[in-house]
Amino acid sequence: MSESPRSVVVSVPTDELAADIGAVPDGVELVVWDLRSPAPRDAFDMVVPPYMSGKRLLSALGGVKVGLLQSQSIGYEGMGAYLPEGTRLANASSVHETATAEIAVGLAIAAQRDLADYVRNQESSRWAPQFSRSVADRTVLVLGYGGVGKAVASRLLPFETTIVPVASRARDEDGVHIHGIDELDELLPSTDILMITLPGGEPTKGLIGARELALLPDGALVVNVGRGTVLDTDALVAELQSERLRAALDVVDPEPLPEDHPLWRAPGALVVPHVGGAADAMRPRIAKLVRTQIERLAAGEESINIVEG
Known part of the structure; x- marks a missing residue:
């Protein structure tokens, strides 16, 4: 039986x-x-x-x-x-990898093509075309190469980008060379878009701070769809206020972001309320x-x- x-x-x-x-x-x-x-x-x-x-x-x-x-x-x-x-x-x-990858790519496109400016212009019925950056031909450093990182990379490749994956250790996987985190300092100066997909927790807390942000070239875009704690918020705000870097963020630290937080009004910042997987x-x-x-x-x-x- x-x-x-x-x-x-x-x-x-x-x-x-x-x-x-x-x-x-x-x-x-x-x-x-x-x-x-x-x-x-x-x-x-x-x-x-x-x-x-x-x-x-x-x-x-x-x-x-x-x-x-x-x-x-x-x-x-x-x-x-x-x-x-x-x-x-x-x-x-x-x-959530699929939905999070969608918003990661969407944030990158929105920031590069200045879509937030056009939304503000629409509110005042203002027709103001401008020349913008593209996603194509950019070097995108994907920090964190787990499920979300791989999903983001696979969707950005058709945009004619150069993908530089970075994980905890260097390795070759499915024909892709993945850089180790110990190479980060060498890679940041040639990064146009820093795409953070890392999880939270003590091992990744503050991994991208003032020193790492300073290594990025002028005009670089920081996208975070991982966890807000990976990125030093105060250091990022300082870079944004100097108008040297830009940011498109699905996650922030702290969450929810207080109404009086300077990140809301920082130049070049696009903030959405941790909705990457909420689709x-x-x-x-x-x-x-x-x-x-x-x-x-x-x-x-x-x-x-x-x-x-």
Whole structure:
């Protein structure tokens, strides 16, 4: 006789995600719980918290036995402090790379082609053409060559750019030479666009500071779609106020950016509120990831994307 399927209880935060996941294996109970009300069960094999809800909502897991917490974000810094004892944490690698790469390329194009100026001109019904920089023929240093970095690089190549990937260590991968972080000082002076895709955390905190920014050539563009803490905000503001560098930022430090922060009004700055992954491209991808985790749990197999526990 074949073994009966394991009994698995999984919570997801919305009816929409439950519908996107579709049919689940026999023995799996799918519960909708957004963590804003008391837990409907004492124990879950997997909990998927709401997207972009902040870490404090995870306090709802207190007193609940949770086998796996499946985040809907790639970044997971600081989440470990909210995990119930014995809970493992999985991130959403494979979910946001596509949407984040879109906004990275969009920010680069918007900054190079001065689109923010035209938006402001439209508000005052002002027709004012101007000659701008292009993305083509630029050297783009992609700092961080994981899933997001590779997705950004693959989308920028058709724009006739030169891509210089940089990661923690030098290596050759799929015919591409990846530079090590120890080469950064040598590479920055010839960089037209610095594209930051690194995750947060202590290893990358302040990696790009005043010294590194000073190595960039005049007029260079800094794009950050990784984490705001990678880039020294005060040092960047100083460069922007001198009008030597420009910046297009999906992530900043601190977040949210205070209303009176000088970065809002710095010359050459384009700021969007950490929405790189917040696009409908994530819907089928998060559903696919959660469905994969459910199937693995039901089959007694190891979960994927484990980052803690």
